[in-house]
Amino acid sequence: MNEEKNIKEQILEKTAREYFYSAEDDFKKERYNSAVVLYFKTLIALVDLYTFQNTGNTPSSHTERFRICQINFPDVYNILDKDFPFYQNSYIQIMTKELAEVMKNDTEIMAEKTKVNL
Amino acid sequence: MTQKLWLRKLKLIYSKDVFDIIQFGSSVIEESKPNDIDIVVIFNKIPLKEQLNQAQEIKKQLQKYSELPVHITSFDLYSFFDKGNFSKENILFYGRSLISGNYFSKKLGFDSKIQIYYSLKDLEKKDKVRFNYMLNGKKGEYGLLRKYGGKLLKPGLIEIYPEFEDIFVSSIKKITTNFQVKKILF
Numbered sequence: 477m478n479e480e481k482n483i484k485e486q487i488l489e490k491t492a493r494e495y496f497y498s499a500e501d502d503f504k505k506e507r508y509n510s511a512v513v514l515y516f517k518t519l520i521a522l523v524d525l526y527t528f529q530n531t532g533n534t535p536s537s538h539t540e541r542f543r544i545c546q547i548n549f550p551d552v553y554n555i556l557d558k559d560f561p562f563y564q565n566s567y568i569q570i571m572t573k574e575l576a577e578v579m580k581n582d583t584e585i586m587a588e589k590t591k592v593n594l
Numbered sequence: 595m596t597q598k599l600w601l602r603k604l605k606l607i608y609s610k611d612v613f614d615i616i617q618f619g620s621s622v623i624e625e626s627k628p629n630d631i632d633i634v635v636i637f638n639k640i641p642l643k644e645q646l647n648q649a650q651e652i653k654k655q656l657q658k659y660s661e662l663p664v665h666i667t668s669f670d671l672y673s674f675f676d677k678g679n680f681s682k683e684n685i686l687f688y689g690r691s692l693i694s695g696n697y698f699s700k701k702l703g704f705d706s707k708i709q710i711y712y713s714l715k716d717l718e719k720k721d722k723v724r725f726n727y728m729l730n731g732k733k734g735e736y737g738l739l740r741k742y743g744g745k746l747l748k749p750g751l752i753e754i755y756p757e758f759e760d761i762f763v764s765s766i767k768k769i770t771t772n773f774q775v776k777k778i779l780f
Contacts, residue, residue: 558650561667570678574642581643 492521
């Protein structure tokens with residue numbers, strides 16, 4: 477059980493870092509649409525990690541993720557709910573540097589909550 | 595529960611940074627069956643992070659008035675008119691202010707209307723009569739123009755409110771395909 481816990485946490489931490497570094501790379505190259513998508517994916521990995529740390533389970537879909545957070549972690553839900561539309565619209569909307577910075581800031585809030593060093 | 599939030603006396607709390615709060619999309623179209631309520635909050639120039647946080651607070655308040663999920667987006671006055679904002683036309687044309695209860699376009703000094711140009715030239719007489727009944731009514735029943743506040747500007751041209759476009763177009767299509775729809779801001 478503990479081994480499973482460690483493996484899940486390690487996977488979520490690894491994916492969060494990988495997305496975050498790729499997001500940073502795109503941000504530096506001024507590819508803000510890609511950066512927004514990758515910061516959001518970082519956020520999701522960290523939200524799942526936070527959920528796992530607090531409930532012992534990980535959600536299997538966006539719907540479940542939103543539902544779990546809405547019930548158990550309203551502050552996390554607020555971040556997800558605020559940022560999700562940008563992820564959804566990232567292929568039809570031009571994302572700005574300012575928005576990418578806001579998304580990055582939100583991933584850092586979640587990193588702090590999960591005690592992950594990005 | 596009506597989805598026409600602009601017709602309700604909403605007790606919304608928002609800051610002076612808010613230029614307007616607008617309902618748009620399928621939920622403002624007459625006789626549509628929307629799956630959600632689209633709302634846009636337009637701000638005066640403030641940082642994006644602040645816009646998003648304030649919009650979330652407004653969303654929480656609005657969600658209490660609707661059983662359908664509320665989707666909220668935010669812009670400032672500059673980003674609203676950016677060419678990358680694909681929803682701009684829809685908001686300008688159909689949007690209803692939740693602050694004034696009026697069309698959002700009014701706030702910018704415009705009226706939004708739909709003009710439909712049509713020709714009955716190639717129709718049979720019975721279809722010309724049907725068309726006339728459809729617009730003007732028959733035997734004491736209201737036609738579409740009276741029912742939905744439209745106007746016959748001249749033969750072959752009617753002007754209607756934007757939210758009734760689908761109703762008029764689907765009714766006209768049953769009789770003729772010889773018509774053209776223009777969106778007018780004036």
